[in-house]
Amino acid sequence: MKITDFDLAQTLECGQCFNFEKISDNEYVVAAMGRVLHVKQEGSDLSFLNASEEDIRNIWVPYFDLDRDYSEIKNELVKAEPRLKPIIEKCSGIRILNQDFTETLISFIISQNKNIPQIKKIVRAICDGFGREAEMEYHVFPSLCELANMTEQDFRDLKTGFRAPYIMNAIEFLKKTDGESMKAMTFAQAKEALTSIKGVGDKVANCVLLFSLGFRSAFPVDVWIKRIMEEMYFGCDTPKKEIESFAAERFGKWGGYAQQYLFMYAREKS
DNA sequence: TCCCAGGTAGATC
DNA sequence: GATCTACATGGG
Numbered sequence: 001m002k003i004t005d006f007d008l009a010q011t012l013e014c015g016q017c018f019n020f021e022k023i024s025d026n027e028y029v030v031a032a033m034g035r036v037l038h039v040k041q042e043g044s045d046l047s048f049l050n051a052s053e054e055d056i057r058n059i060w061v062p063y064f065d066l067d068r069d070y071s072e073i074k075n076e077l078v079k080a081e082p083r084l085k086p087i088i089e090k091c092s093g094i095r096i097l098n099q100d101f102t103e104t105l106i107s108f109i110i111s112q113n114k115n116i117p118q119i120k121k122i123v124r125a126i127c128d129g130f131g132r133e134a135e136m137e138y139h140v141f142p143s144l145c146e147l148a149n150m151t152e153q154d155f156r157d158l159k160t161g162f163r164a165p166y167i168m169n170a171i172e173f174l175k176k177t178d179g180e181s182m183k184a185m186t187f188a189q190a191k192e193a194l195t196s197i198k199g200v201g202d203k204v205a206n207c208v209l210l211f212s213l214g215f216r217s218a219f220p221v222d223v224w225i226k227r228i229m230e231e232m233y234f235g236c237d238t239p240k241k242e243i244e245s246f247a248a249e250r251f252g253k254w255g256g257y258a259q260q261y262l263f264m265y266a267r268e269k270s
Numbered sequence: 271t272c273c274c275a276g277g278t279a280g281a282t283c
Numbered sequence: 284g285a286t287c288t289a290c291a292t293g294g295g
Contacts, residue, residue, distance in 0.1 A: 015276060016276090108276075109277095111275090111276050111277080112275090112276080112277035112278065113274090113275060113276095113277055113278090113290080113291085113292090114275055114276085114277095114291095114292080114293085115274080115275040115276085115293090115294085116275085116276070117275095117293095117294090118275075118292075118293065118294085119275090119276080121293095122292095156291090159291080159292060159293085160291080160292090161290075161291025161292055162278095162289085162290040162291050162292095163277095163278095163290090163291080164291090166278085198278085198279075199277090199278065199279085200277095200278085201277060201278045201279080202277090202278090203276070203277060203278085204276090204277070204278085207276070220276070221276095222275095222276035222277080223274090223275075223276070223277090224276065225276080239285085240277095263276075267276095
């Protein structure tokens with residue numbers, strides 16, 4: 001299919017998802033939504049190499065957020081902050097994925113105090129050890145049912161360290177609350193529900209809200225965002241909470257998109 | 271050896 | 284309230 005405002009590599013490699021493998025330039029295997037996708041981009045042409053028309057329409061177009069008009073979002077962001085213009089131009093093919101709630105929650109609990117290659121490695125080990133084998137002999141992330149059969153020791157053996165009990169808490173939460181009921185909540189309600197999980201704080205909650213529940217105003221403040229925001233706006237060490245509320249005022253309902261462009265920019269700078 | 275990584279909970283002031 | 288620290292693990 002033909003697409004604009006989309007770059008497969010930027011979208012996958014910008015740190016919002018961890019469950020994929022690069023085959024060659026602009027060609028990836030993506031494990032998501034209980035399936036394994038072989039996908040390739042050549043210019044404005046995006047090819048879903050092993051998916052039915054029905055799955056493309058019902059699963060992958062929503063997953064990659066391809067129904068949304070990003071040129072309008074970018075225009076409004078630049079209007080709110082002209083200094084974003086060169087940053088957005090550098091990574092103008094990023095789209096914010098609509099990922100599975102369970103996988104996103106557990107992946108971002110794992111993400112704390114780890115770098116992206118380490119997170120990817122642990123997510124892959126969870127899939128290989130406990131997830132169903134799907135297309136191309138590739139394992140997908142375990143379903144909630146499969147996760148419910150895992151023990152804290154299983155997660156420790158997978159090198160999740162001190163996060164293992166946090167993951168167990170999250171699984172207990174997931175048994176009671178699914179993604180659809182989370183999406184039906186207000187932003188504040190959904191965030192409060194997420195942070196009631198021991199091991200989920202403000203940052204992980206914001207990532208889950210943004211990347212799997214459709215709350216595009218969420219502005220996760222991690223070490224990279226903290227650095228770049230301090231450089232651009234504060235000039236000195238500033239509490240994360242203050243950065244988050246500043247962003248809410250400056251970027252409003254498009255905060256999540258601004259955050260993702262800034263995150264990629266901050267990482268590329270170093 | 272020390273420092274850092276898409277942080278958080280619990281203790282302490 | 285705002286700050287300090289332990290928490291597992293791996294890589295530079």
